[in-house]
Amino acid sequence: DEMDVDTIWMDGEFVDWDEAQIHVLTHGLHYGSGVFEGARCYDTAQGPAIFRWEEHLERLYQSAKPYEMEIDHTVEELTEATIELIRRQELPSCYIRPIAFYGYDSLGVSPRNCPTKTAIAVWPWGAYLGEEAIERGIDVMISSWRKHASSQIPTNAKTTGLYVNSMLAGEEARRNGYAEAIVLNKEGNVAEGPGENIFLVRDGEIYTPGLSESILDGITRDTVITLAEDLGYTVHDNVSISRGELNTADELFFTGSAAEVTPIRKVDNVVVGDGSRGPITEEVQSRFFEVVERETDEYDEWFTYV
Ligand code: PMP
Structure with missing residues (x-):
């Protein structure tokens, strides 16, 4: 079938x-x-x-x-x-x-x-944005579409109707030759991807937009916060991130159940860091795959065995 x-x-x-x-x-x-x-x-x-x-x-x-x-x-x-x-x-x-x-x-x-x-x-579903994306990262554009504000529709609910906004943003990006979009919220701050949360690395610390930024409370977001903290990183998960900070970031990556941990190498054709998967992204990403593929027995409470 x-x-x-x-x-x-x-x-x-x-x-x-x-x-x-x-x-x-x-x-x-x-x-x-x-x-x-x-x-x-x-x-x-x-x-x-x-x-x-x-x-x-x-x-x-x-x-x-x-x-x-x-x-x-x-x-x-x-x-x-x-x-x-x-x-x-x-x-x-x-x-x-x-x-x-x-x-x-x-x-x-x-x-x-x-x-x-x-x-x-x-x-069966392989890497959402492609195998190569996991290793090399993707080029994204900032969408001309804004996210629904959480005052207009519950953005913390995963409602089917919300995804026409994701479709508009994602297709606009692909029409313009990019793999995916970054969507700003009504205030003009960084919200998330069409189906991913976003993380930023700067000066060795990790940042991700707070839950009041009109984002979905991503389970991979939560996972990555936990794994990064357990690796010893400071994670700021209750901040606003301005558009300009995307350009001054050392590293950027997306997270999601489908997208897993996907590095971002360019935003609107402006290179992020050195344009390849950054070292902290790589460390968090390899820890993520080690955990989900059960190459460690830590975090076993996160799994339901079939
Ligand atoms: N934001 C949006 C809009 C999403 O659709 C998804 C995918 N569910 C995410 C973030 C990531 O959430 P999760 O890690 O729970 O898959």
Whole structure:
């Protein structure tokens, strides 16, 4: 099948890939009223291991709250379903996409009578921005589009509708020959990428925009803060970063469940540092891969083994 998988879990049942369908008058399709997650399961010596699954599910339920969406399935059910999907399809590693959304009722904007639909798909997915990006870094542009302000829409919820903004920014960047975008917030400070958080290194210390900067509270962001601090670095995770600081940074990198740890080598064609993966980025990145591939037994509490 399209994604090399044959089964999807939907509303409590395992269904064939091509039968996992919904009605065209689904509320979530018309109004973007869905919440979702993106997690990774890594190939390790102890078998497939889902990275920070509990935190991803926690964020899924939290994302649903502003929309008064009741996900009718427990953490245990969603976990069992996911493990079963990975086992059945014998995937050594994969990306995991849970989604919950309002289904069909009358198509008024109010979803009051809409059922909440829930689905989980898993599929093999390599490096989000390419293998080469992990090593050599990527060229990014500062988007002409701004992030939604957190006063306009909850930016700490992973809502499907939010991602048209990510699409605009990402496609604008790719149309202009860049791999990805950096999106500024309404105040004009650095927020994040379309699907990544951003980190800056200057004078041996690490900086990342604070949670009040209209960003998603990224799980990889949290992971990298923890790993960097445990490596002995000072991490400033509650700061505003101005656009100009991108140019004076020694190193920049993106983080995300899909993007993992991806160095940034140019911003708007201005070289960052010496234009290659910086030494602190490399250290944090290699620690990240060592941890997710379970080459260390530290941080074992972050893993759900399949
Ligand atoms: N910001 C946005 C807008 C995202 O979509 C993502 C990907 N979920 C991230 C940041 C990174 O979050 P995480 O590390 O939890 O994947």
